[in-house]
Amino acid sequence: GAVVSQHPSWVICKSGTSVKIECRSLDFQATTMFWYRQFPKQSLMLMATSNEGSKATYEQGVEKDKFLINHASLTLSTLTVTSAHPEDSSFYICSARDTLAGTYEQYFGPGTRLTVT
Amino acid sequence: AQSVTQLGSHVSVSEGALVLLRCNYSSSVPPYLFWYVQYPNQGLQLLLKYTSAATLVKGINGFEAEFKKSETSFHLTKPSAHMSDAAEYFCAVSERGGGFKTIFGAGTRLFVKA
Numbered sequence: 399g400a401v402v403s404q405h406p407s408w409v410i411c412k413s414g415t416s417v418k419i420e421c422r423s424l425d426f427q428a429t430t431m432f433w434y435r436q437f438p439k440q441s442l443m444l445m446a447t448s449n450e451g452s453k454a455t456y457e458q459g460v461e462k463d464k465f466l467i468n469h470a471s472l473t474l475s476t477l478t479v480t481s482a483h484p485e486d487s488s489f490y491i492c493s494a495r496d497t498l499a500g501t502y503e504q505y506f507g508p509g510t511r512l513t514v515t
Numbered sequence: 516a517q518s519v520t521q522l523g524s525h526v527s528v529s530e531g532a533l534v535l536l537r538c539n540y541s542s543s544v545p546p547y548l549f550w551y552v553q554y555p556n557q558g559l560q561l562l563l564k565y566t567s568a569a570t571l572v573k574g575i576n577g578f579e580a581e582f583k584k585s586e587t588s589f590h591l592t593k594p595s596a597h598m599s600d601a602a603e604y605f606c607a608v609s610e611r612g613g614g615f616k617t618i619f620g621a622g623t624r625l626f627v628k629a
Contacts, residue, residue: 404558432616441605442559491558491590495615502547502566502615508558 401425402494404507411482411514418478419510421492426495427472432504433465436489448475472497483513517542517608521620529628534578534593536623538606541587547609548578548589549599549617552602565589576600601627 401424411417421431429450434442446467447455454467464486466478475494479486489511493504522537538548547566551559563574570582580591589606606620 430615434619441621444618447616489556493559493617502609503561503564504527504609504615504617506551506559509556511556 400496400505402492402505402507404490404492404510407508408511409513411512413483413514414481416478416480417482417512418476419490419492419512421475421477421507422495423473423494423496423505426494426496426505427498429472429497430473431469431475431492433467433475433477433496434491434493436491436509438489442491443470445477450475479512482512484514487512487514516547517610519606519618519620521604521606521623523623524621525624525626527557527625527626527628530598531595534591534596534600534617534625536591536604536606536625538580538589538620539587540589540606540608542608542610544610547581547615548580549607550574550578550589550591551619553605553622557596562591562604562628568612582619584592596625596627598627601625609618 403422405420409432431448433445436442448467448469449464450469456462469475491509518541520539549564550562551553562578563572565582573579573590578593607617
């Protein structure tokens with residue numbers, strides 16, 4: 399149980415285009431999901447907290463207009479990188495909390511590797 | 516605000532030797548603490564977690580960690596390293612009531628020598 403998937407697992411796009419990454423909780427409901435980015439050989443940096451049915455909460459320094467987050471259902475959150483540039487190339491990881499279980503534990507997706515050329 | 520400090524970006528041990536990865540945290544309220552492992556190009560796998568129950572926490576793959584409030588530490592140990600333990604390890608803290616957002620340490624790369 400408690401599986402989180404991400405799609406796609408890797409994507410290459412041209413500079414200036416937009417890319418959407420999906421995060422799904424496969425066997426549980428998640429009112430709260432989190433988006434992280436990880437640069438090579440670095441730690442995970444929290445970008446935003448995604449709340450079902452409401453606006454995401456962004457961490458300081460994260461451009462909300464560039465990283466659009468939509469959490470339209472209890473099992474799906476999407477991150478759209480708009481007008482991507484090479485510096486947006488990174489490993490994006492989502493996580494989700496099991497709402498009904500009422501626990502603090504987060505379950506992580508396998509990550510999405512974004513390369514902007 | 517919560518924070519995590521992992522001492523040592525790289526740790527190298529011989530196979531069969533003790534593994535000790537250090538983690539200190541800062542939190543304004545009693546925290547939840549976690550250790551995760553990450554293999555190259557993969558997501559995170561939870562090794563163990565502290566949630567205010569027993570201070571000595573046992574996890575998967577023979578790892579354990581001890582919560583020491585007086586030292587604000589949550590060091591990860593394993594009595595005998597295996598080659599398959601070579602990976603990146605992250606300590607993380609989550610504050611209760613803070614939306615449970617999790618802050619990660621910088622990570623420690625564990626190398627295991629044959």
